[in-house]
Amino acid sequence: MTTGRTYDRRTFLLGASAVVVGAACTDGDDGPEPVGGATSGSTTTTTVGTSAAGGGTDLTTDSTTDAEVDALTPAMFDALNVCTLLPSSTSGPFPSPELLDRRAIHDGYPGHPLRLGVRVVDAACEPIPGAVVEIWHTDASGDYSAYEDGGSGKDEGPGTTFCRGAQTADDDGILEFETIYPGWYGGRAVHIHTTVHLDDSPVLTAQLYFDETYTDGVHATGEYARFGPPDTSWADDGLIGDPAVDGTGIALSAAPTVQGDGTLGLVNLGIDPSRS
DSSP states (O other), rough: SSSOOOGGGGGTTOOOOOBBOOOOOOOOOOOOOOOOOOOOOOOOOOEEEEEEGGGOOOOSSSSSEEEOOOHHHHHHHTTTTTOOOOOOOOSSSOOOOOOOOOBBSTTOSOOEEEEEEEEEOOTSSSBBBBBEEEOOOOOOTTTTSBBEEEEEESSOOOTTOOTTEEOOOOOSSSSEEEEOOOOOOOOOOEEEEEHHHTTTEEEEEEEEEHHHHHHHHHHSSGGGGOOOSOOOOOOOOOOOOOOHHHHHOOEEEEEEEETEEEEEEEEEEEEGGGGO
């Protein structure tokens, strides 16, 4: 796969639709609920040093902070009350040219710190250790790395890697990324792309979505403010289903991250291992 192609985003939006592959073990009638760092059961704390700026709204490469965050636990994902096989969706026009095995994917770009926790499960809500989860999304300006994509505020192309990476699930099916809250671009609700791989084969490609009210709050601050609120709602996005029911909604809450004060996002990725 080459990285030098130029794409028009809108050519990939017309006529596309999501296909539901099935559902199981769901109790999510009220949709994703905010989930904080405190959960029932035991937790451990890790201390990680990383680049961060004061106030937790923008990252820089000039200062370093040690932030304590609770390790992610199965109980935190159980609290989401959503465990379903996710609907397949288009990968979009800007998939990663290669898998980048890394947890911190912000590359020092400015933005609201986002700690994204993922648990990979099967139709019975049992964890799938060893699953490789790849994600990619825009930076705060609405630009994808690696491609000349017509980004909203800038257009960095081949050779850039910001907001792209892959991680392997632990024995509890859990992994996480240190990133920034995505920006927006015309015609789409704010989202993250993901592909789950088992035994080097993709078993699910999906898109994950952010609560609109929460997003408006983040996008009114810092690097995001000059671009204004997203121009496309969930109701007007032709690729989105019902994130509150189909499991593609990310549960969001204000929380400390290793980058400073920011947002914790949690999601269960339900996959069918037989598709590998």
